[in-house]
Amino acid sequence: MLRRFRLEEPRSVPEVSELLGRYGDSAKIYAGGTELLLAMKEGLVRYERLINVKGVPGLDGVRVEDGTLCVGSLCTHRRLERDPLVCERLPALAELEHNVANVRVREAGTIGGNLCFAEPHADPGTLLVALGASMRAERAGSKREIAAESFFVDAYETGLEPDEVLTEIRIPLPQPPSGIAYLKFGYLERPSVGVAVVVRSGASRAIEDIRVAVGCAGPAPRRAPEAEEILKGKTFDEAAPLLEQAGAAAARTARAISDLHGSQEYKEHIVGVLLKRAFQKAASQC
Ligand SMILES: Cc1cc2nc3c(=O)[nH]c(=O)nc-3n(C[C@H](O)[C@H](O)[C@H](O)COP(=O)(O)OP(=O)(O)OC[C@H]3O[C@@H](n4cnc5c(N)ncnc54)[C@H](O)[C@@H]3O)c2cc1C
Numbered sequence: 473m474l475r476r477f478r479l480e481e482p483r484s485v486p487e488v489s490e491l492l493g494r495y496g497d498s499a500k501i502y503a504g505g506t507e508l509l510l511a512m513k514e515g516l517v518r519y520e521r522l523i524n525v526k527g528v529p530g531l532d533g534v535r536v537e538d539g540t541l542c543v544g545s546l547c548t549h550r551r552l553e554r555d556p557l558v559c560e561r562l563p564a565l566a567e568l569e570h571n572v573a574n575v576r577v578r579e580a581g582t583i584g585g586n587l588c589f590a591e592p593h594a595d596p597g598t599l600l601v602a603l604g605a606s607m608r609a610e611r612a613g614s615k616r617e618i619a620a621e622s623f624f625v626d627a628y629e630t631g632l633e634p635d636e637v638l639t640e641i642r643i644p645l646p647q648p649p650s651g652i653a654y655l656k657f658g659y660l661e662r663p664s665v666g667v668a669v670v671v672r673s674g675a676s677r678a679i680e681d682i683r684v685a686v687g688c689a690g691p692a693p694r695r696a697p698e699a700e701e702i703l704k705g706k707t708f709d710e711a712a713p714l715l716e717q718a719g720a721a722a723a724r725t726a727r728a729i730s731d732l733h734g735s736q737e738y739k740e741h742i743v744g745v746l747l748k749r750a751f752q753k754a755a756s757q758c
Pocket residue numbers: 500501502503504505506507508509525545546571572573574577580581582583584585586587588589593594595596632636637638639661662663
């Protein structure tokens with residue numbers, strides 16, 4: 473049952489931050505409500521005040537600025553799967569968003585809510601870590617950027633301060649020739665494992681840069697530097713026989729844990745399978 477709460481209707485980010493500071497643990501930001509209201513209904517969390525950010529202007533835009541795709545935190549999954557700019561400049565994100573949850577959740581749920589809730593079995597964070605994205609956090613009078621790699625601290629825990637608002641996700645668009653792939657596997661509502669690969673090829677089809685991230689397997693999405701090292705500098709042909717070794721390295725850094733979605737060993741196996749497929753998909757775009 474949902475207990476009574478008071479709804480605050482701020483009209484600016486400093487106002488949201490001021491309310492968070494004033495009411496502390498008894499208040500929480502409310503965006504789409506798809507996670508928050510469920511947790512409140514189930515009695516897992518209790519807040520006396522919800523701070524509705526839907527009336528705050530400027531948080532729902534998508535634009536490209538100096539080679540960076542800037543996504544407002546209030547953009548819904550549905551908007552991102554269909555936005556022409558996202559579809560044209562970062563189709564891998566549009567594809568990921570198309571496969572989040574179901575249409576009802578995608579219509580209401582925002583990317584900001586997804587990232588800030590930091591549920592381990594979520595999709596966007598893994599791709600954002602691989603892309604080297606950063607999160608813009610604002611509070612009254614200040615702004616700062618948090619690298620996606622340090623934003624996800626643990627399950628349900630982010631690098632945001634209690635009175636900070638996530639306002640924008642800033643994603644550097646990879647320079648061509650690049651390939652990007654995010655693949656996930658699961659048999660429950662949310663994914664058991666997700667793997668993202670971002671690769672850029674240089675002269676004579678050698679891998680000039682590669683970033684690999686693994687999500688859902690452990691408490692938070694993580695980069696897999698050991699896997700990257702194995703593949704970096706190799707030609708695509710040389711990389712092919714090393715994918716198994718890279719998959720095993722990615723599995724080691726994933727900090728997989730056994731849970732409802734599968735055992736640690738099962739998830740580590742799936743990381744290897746997905747890494748291979750995601751690499752092949754990304755490489756085919758270069
Ligand atoms: C049935 C179901 C299936 C799902 N399947 C998937 C899936 O396959 N993949 C996947 O990735 N996700 C999945 N999800 C999760 C879904 O993506 C999230 O529920 C949604 O994105 C949350 O967004 P929201 O706007 O509703 O957040 P809310 O519920 O409004 O907020 C969530 C949390 O984030 C905080 N918050 C929100 N916005 C901000 C902000 N701007 N700054 C600071 N804090 C903020 C809130 O205070 C709250 O703690 C699923 C959810 C459901 C219910």
